Amino acid sequence: MANVDYDEIVERFKWCYSNRDAFDKDADPTSSSYEHKVEHTQLHDKYCEEFEGLLKDYVEGLGATMEQLFMEVKEHQNCEEVDTFLQMLIGVTKYEMFVELMHSASKSELEPIG
Numbered sequence: 001m002a003n004v005d006y007d008e009i010v011e012r013f014k015w016c017y018s019n020r021d022a023f024d025k026d027a028d029p030t031s032s033s034y035e036h037k038v039e040h041t042q043l044h045d046k047y048c049e050e051f052e053g054l055l056k057d058y059v060e061g062l063g064a065t066m067e068q069l070f071m072e073v074k075e076h077q078n079c080e081e082v083d084t085f086l087q088m089l090i091g092v093t094k095y096e097m098f099v100e101l102m103h104s105a106s107k108s109e110l111e112p113i114g
Helices: 006-018 037-059 067-074 079-091 095-106
Strands: none
Touching: 006 037, 006 095, 037 067, 037 079, 037 095, 067 079, 079 095
């Protein structure tokens, strides 16, 4: 199993927390009247790139490639465990989830990490 470097994970994603003020802490991100700014989409795009890079690094740390991962997933696409895995990966990168997480962070009184 690949070693997990939590300090590296924090380092790769601390920019996210530092940008929490881009999200209105008093607004309801689940409301149909919530204003989704271009900046939110840009931050989400960067978040997805970082997450994909983290996954790629992890897979390569196991001695595999992303292509091999995709082939394994495709071969086992009717497996409930694989389906759950895919749903979790997709869920982590969904825009709506990202906005809700950032909205929660915007309410935090904690100082940015690092």
